[in-house]
Amino acid sequence: MLAHLTQLVKDVDGAWAAAIGGLDGLLIEGHAITDTDLNLLIAEHAGLLQASANAYMQTLNAGQPREMYLRGERLSVYLQPIRTDYFLLLALDARSNLGQARLYGREAARKLEGTL
Numbered sequence: 877m878l879a880h881l882t883q884l885v886k887d888v889d890g891a892w893a894a895a896i897g898g899l900d901g902l903l904i905e906g907h908a909i910t911d912t913d914l915n916l917l918i919a920e921h922a923g924l925l926q927a928s929a930n931a932y933m934q935t936l937n938a939g940q941p942r943e944m945y946l947r948g949e950r951l952s953v954y955l956q957p958i959r960t961d962y963f964l965l966l967a968l969d970a971r972s973n974l975g976q977a978r979l980y981g982r983e984a985a986r987k988l989e990g991t992l
Contacts (some may be wrong), residue, residue, distance in 0.1 A: 877896060877904070877905045877910070877988060877991055878905055878907060880984050880987055880988055881885045881894040881895065881896070881905060881906065881907040881984070882894075883984075884966065884980055884981070884984045885907055885908075885909060885966075886975065887980045888966065888968070888972070888973060888976045888977050888980050888981075889966045889971065889972060889973040889976055890969045890971045890972025890973060891966055891967065891968055891969070891972065891977065892908060892909050892910050892912070892967055892968070892969055893906065893907065893908035893909070893910065893914060893917070893965075893967035894906065894907055894908075894964070894965065894966050894967070894984070895907070895908075895914045895917065895918055895965045895973055896962060896963070896964055896965075896988060896992070897918030897919075897922055897962065897963055897965060898918075898922065898956070898961055898962055899922050899925065899926055899960075899961055899963065900922065900961075901918060901919040901922040901923065902915075902918065902919075903915045903918045903919075904928065904962065904992075906918070908967070909945070912967070916989070917953070917955075917965060918965060919965065921946075921955060921963075921965055922963070923954060924940075924944070924946070924955075925941070925942065925944060925955055925957070925963055928941055928944060928978070929941050940957070942956075942957065943955065943956050943957070943959065943981075943982075945977075949968065951968075952967070952968040952969070952970075952972060953965060953966065953967055953968065954966040954968065954978065954981055956975040956981045956982060956984075957985075958984045958985045958988055958989050958992060959989060959992060961992075962988075962992050964981055964984060964985045964988065966981050
């Protein structure tokens, strides 16, 4: 798993961390090129992903979310669900390429799905 995450950070312009988390908020595996608390990133984004999934499925009757992108002043994150209990988190900087994040993120999620 670590090899896939490391390669994902290398492949996506502006990526500085990649991690696999559970919807319970626990970090499964992660790789970062900066001094970052991946446990905190996973815990916070697991809650956001669950809240959006509940809104889409129950309130909007729109089905399960397939991906999520959040952009802040100093942090952008791309989330790709893996099965029903896990998700891929890709942390990006201001010069990131969202197209690459989506393309390589989906590919990495498919590869990781077999190991989870």
